[in-house]
Amino acid sequence: DWTPGNVIADQVAAIRAQVGDARVICGLSGGVDSSVAAALVQRAVGDQLTCVFVDHGLLRAGEAEQVERDFVAATGVKLVVRDEKQRFVGALAGHSDPETKRKIIGREFIRVFEDAARDVVDDAGAHGEEVRFLVQGTLYPDVVESGGGEGAANIKSHHNVGGLPDDLQFSLVEPLRTLFKDEVRAVGRELGVPEEIVARQPFPGPGLGIRIVGEVTAERLDTLRKADAIAREELTKAGLDDEIWQCPVVLLADVRSVGVQGDGRTYGHPIVLRPVSSEDAMTADWTRLPYDVLSVISTRITNEVSEVNRVVLDVTSKPPGTIEWE
Ligand code: XMP
Numbered sequence: 001d002w003t004p005g006n007v008i009a010d011q012v013a014a015i016r017a018q019v020g021d022a023r024v025i026c027g028l029s030g031g032v033d034s035s036v037a038a039a040l041v042q043r044a045v046g047d048q049l050t051c052v053f054v055d056h057g058l059l060r061a062g063e064a065e066q067v068e069r070d071f072v073a074a075t076g077v078k079l080v081v082r083d084e085k086q087r088f089v090g091a092l093a094g095h096s097d098p099e100t101k102r103k104i105i106g107r108e109f110i111r112v113f114e115d116a117a118r119d120v121v122d123d124a125g126a127h128g129e130e131v132r133f134l135v136q137g138t139l140y141p142d143v144v145e146s147g148g149g150e151g152a153a154n155i156k157s158h159h160n161v162g163g164l165p166d167d168l169q170f171s172l173v174e175p176l177r178t179l180f181k182d183e184v185r186a187v188g189r190e191l192g193v194p195e196e197i198v199a200r201q202p203f204p205g206p207g208l209g210i211r212i213v214g215e216v217t218a219e220r221l222d223t224l225r226k227a228d229a230i231a232r233e234e235l236t237k238a239g240l241d242d243e244i245w246q247c248p249v250v251l252l253a254d255v256r257s258v259g260v261q262g263d264g265r266t267y268g269h270p271i272v273l274r275p276v277s278s279e280d281a282m283t284a285d286w287t288r289l290p291y292d293v294l295s296v297i298s299t300r301i302t303n304e305v306s307e308v309n310r311v312v313l314d315v316t317s318k319p320p321g322t323i324e325w326e
Pocket of ligand 1 (some may be wrong): 104145156157158202203204205206244281282317321322323324325
């Protein structure tokens with residue numbers, strides 16, 4: 001029988017058997033998957049777990065604060081926050097190929113986890129057990145689309161599956177590997193993960209790094225963060241959060257178009273809105289958002305974000321488009 005309670009019981013037993021007395025770290029993004037994975041591992045091995053929140057500079061506005069406020073408050077989990085903005089933006093410099101960017105981000109995540117693991121061991125002092133396990137909130141669709149499933153093509157290297165370096169020092173603990181998103185949400189609710197986290201829309205691990213088509217720079221990240229915050233604010237205000245699965249906001253950094261503002265010519269970048277409806281992210285349709293909401297978002301973005309002079313709507317289903325542009 002599939003029930004959240006049974007999944008929890010099975011996974012708690014499996015995690016205990018896999019991990020034993022060792023220390024475990026978990027990359028926590030604040031999203032549904034990593035939060036539920038962390039809560040499961042905490043249920044299984046308690047204090048042996050340390051969560052690591054990596055501020056990689058590819059986050060949306062307000063995300064770091066939200067993790068500390070919602071998740072730690074609810075679970076009391078041990079959390080380490082690492083400011084790694086320079087590292088990620090530096091490593092991404094000069095790269096615009098999507099798979100290359102994904103692999104770089106995956107590799108840098110692991111390096112940060114290795115650094116964090118050393119600090120955890122140092123803090124443990126006398127105990128000094130090695131950190132040998134890394135928890136990841138990998139879901140079934142991530143496995144399939146990274147080419148890990150039966151007969152599946154490698155569509156994208158999800159940072160937590162296909163993008164791992166060959167010399168990985170950790171064994172992976174992936175308690176959600178057989179689950180779909182709605183099942184993860186059910187498990188999370190059963191574990192008492194707060195609704196603000198369980199109900200969150202998906203956000204990819206590589207963050208805004210794969211929502212800038214072209215090279216990732218600090219300035220472009222700022223531009224995209226502003227546009228994304230406006231879109232999210234207006235969608236929430238219009239009461240549409242439950243209706244859409246997610247709405248990636250994408251900056252076409254390699255594209256410019258001519259515009260006019262006031263008396264002057266502009267030559268700015270387009271922002272793409274990609275609202276989608278989906279059951280499990282394996283397939284999706286574009287969401288028919290109300291025109292007045294689209295209009296407000298477009299007007300605000302072009303007025304408030306000076307680098308952007310055009311807003312376009314992506315009306316492609318998945319397939320043939322994927323949800324994210326990279
Ligand atoms: P695509 O673009 O493949 O996205 O249609 C399907 C779902 O997965 C999310 N996504 C990711 N999630 N790490 C993640 O944790 C990743 O590397 C990644 N890439 C895409 C995407 O936001 C959508 O919900």
